Amino acid sequence: MTDLRDAESATAAQNTAPETSEWGFETTAVQTGIPRGLGETVGIPIHQAAAFQFETLEQAQGEFQTNQGLSYARLQNPTVRALEERVTALERGTATVALASGQAASFTAMLGVCRAGDHVVSTGSLFGGSAGLLNNILPLMGVTATITENTPEAIEAAMQPNTRLVWAETIGNPAGDVPDIGAFAAIAHERGALLGIDNTWGGVGYLCRPLEHGADIVTHSLTKWAGGHGSVMGGSVTVGNRHDLTRNPIYTEGGESSVLGVRGEGALAWRQRWFGAHQLGMTLAPQNAFLLAQGLETLALRLSRESETALALATWLETHARVGRVSYPGLSSSAHHTLARKYLRGGFGAVLTFEVGDPAAFLARLRVIRIAPNLGDSRTLVVHPWTTTHGRMPEAARRAAGVSPHTIRMSVGLEDPGDLRADIGEALG
Numbered sequence: 001m002t003d004l005r006d007a008e009s010a011t012a013a014q015n016t017a018p019e020t021s022e023w024g025f026e027t028t029a030v031q032t033g034i035p036r037g038l039g040e041t042v043g044i045p046i047h048q049a050a051a052f053q054f055e056t057l058e059q060a061q062g063e064f065q066t067n068q069g070l071s072y073a074r075l076q077n078p079t080v081r082a083l084e085e086r087v088t089a090l091e092r093g094t095a096t097v098a099l100a101s102g103q104a105a106s107f108t109a110m111l112g113v114c115r116a117g118d119h120v121v122s123t124g125s126l127f128g129g130s131a132g133l134l135n136n137i138l139p140l141m142g143v144t145a146t147i148t149e150n151t152p153e154a155i156e157a158a159m160q161p162n163t164r165l166v167w168a169e170t171i172g173n174p175a176g177d178v179p180d181i182g183a184f185a186a187i188a189h190e191r192g193a194l195l196g197i198d199n200t201w202g203g204v205g206y207l208c209r210p211l212e213h214g215a216d217i218v219t220h221s222l223t224k225w226a227g228g229h230g231s232v233m234g235g236s237v238t239v240g241n242r243h244d245l246t247r248n249p250i251y252t253e254g255g256e257s258s259v260l261g262v263r264g265e266g267a268l269a270w271r272q273r274w275f276g277a278h279q280l281g282m283t284l285a286p287q288n289a290f291l292l293a294q295g296l297e298t299l300a301l302r303l304s305r306e307s308e309t310a311l312a313l314a315t316w317l318e319t320h321a322r323v324g325r326v327s328y329p330g331l332s333s334s335a336h337h338t339l340a341r342k343y344l345r346g347g348f349g350a351v352l353t354f355e356v357g358d359p360a361a362f363l364a365r366l367r368v369i370r371i372a373p374n375l376g377d378s379r380t381l382v383v384h385p386w387t388t389t390h391g392r393m394p395e396a397a398r399r400a401a402g403v404s405p406h407t408i409r410m411s412v413g414l415e416d417p418g419d420l421r422a423d424i425g426e427a428l429g
């Protein structure tokens with residue numbers, strides 16, 4: 001374990017893989033980020049502090065030149081670092097920046113490789129907030145985006161000479177479509193761009209490790225399965241060590257990146273930390289970092305159980321006379337089943353959609369399952385995407401995202417599967 005008070009070794013912790021790459025997911029999830037030694041806490045301690053001490057002026061001056069150690073908690077905090085180390089190890093990355101929300105993480109990831117005049121290509125199977133960033137926020141900075149279909153052919157056709165980033169989600173919401181990550185990576189890399197995957201639905205590497213399939217950047221809404229109890233918000237950006245920045249002018253021409261002072265392998269992660277945390281202040285609070293790190297300790301148990309229940313419910317609903325189309329990547333009837341089998345392991349995720357005749361009546365009759373927009377909660381949650389999560393999208397885009405006026409999206413929790421089935425059965429009438 002790194003001594004977090006030692007600036008040099010702390011930098012090493014950010015820039016090299018922890019010595020946990022041989023461990024299985026479950027071991028990594030509970031063992032990473034905790035100090036070993038006499039009197040050390042068993043579990044990650046909360047450092048509830050905004051600033052950290054120096055013993056000499058020389059130390060303070062050194063820190064203000066490099067910004068690699070601990071000085072002010074907007075940039076780094078030991079509890080947040082422990083979470084970052086855990087996420088890095090679970091995703092088999094090299095460095096992670098944890099931030100206040102998934103939205104902050106996506107924005108930071110995009111800013112890490114784009115500046116005015118640059119271009120992003122994204123699939124349309126996109127979390128609404130990510131579409132908002134691409135359509136409304138990045139254009140304010142002179143960055144444009146093409147949002148296209150979730151196929152290698154469509155991605156390839158949308159690439160431009162100034163494309164710096166290809167963006168996709170591990171499992172699309174709510175269509176349940178899985179991108180061909182390896183093919184997307186090849187297309188991006190051939191043109192000097194990077195591939196960023198929002199791996200929120202991939203469960204911090206439990207269902208999918210996009211870096212192992214060629215992605216360069218992985219983001220998370222840790223609010224969902226990482227936290228796992230619907231009680232805390234957070235996000236993360238993780239980078240691997242194979243990304244090539246030599247064709248991105250931000251990194252070759254200097255300018256801001258030379259101001260930031262970090263070159264070479266650690267440059268991308270550093271730029272993300274500097275922008276997301278230090279400059280934009282989307283810093284994760286230590287208490288929240290603790291809750292998220294604790295959530296990761298049971299993620300494998302939760303997501304394997306939730307995936308099992310989701311598959312059982314989807315299989316049953318497919319045969320139910322009062323249910324229309326059921327969409328779940330684990331069903332062999334799913335158009336996305338082949339890619340899901342290629343890229344997912346340990347389950348097909350906790351989210352399914354199905355169509356009911358009268359969504360309002362169905363939702364009103366539920367007694368166990370709650371209506372709420374979150375995902376990855378320990379409780380089963382449902383929404384009517386047509387009028388809520390996807391309500392502001394044009395109708396054609398809603399349908400392209402796999403949403404009809406009859407669609408119910410369900411994020412399966414940890415209840416007794418029999419109780420869920422009975423609740424759904426009674427609500428269907």
Ligand SMILES: *Cc1c(COP(=O)(O)O)cnc(C)c1O
Nearest residue numbers: 101102103127198200221223234
């Ligand atoms: C929820 C979500 C986000 C945004 O995360 P927040 O923590 O809500 O900011 C991004 N991507 C996906 C896939 C999500 O489900």
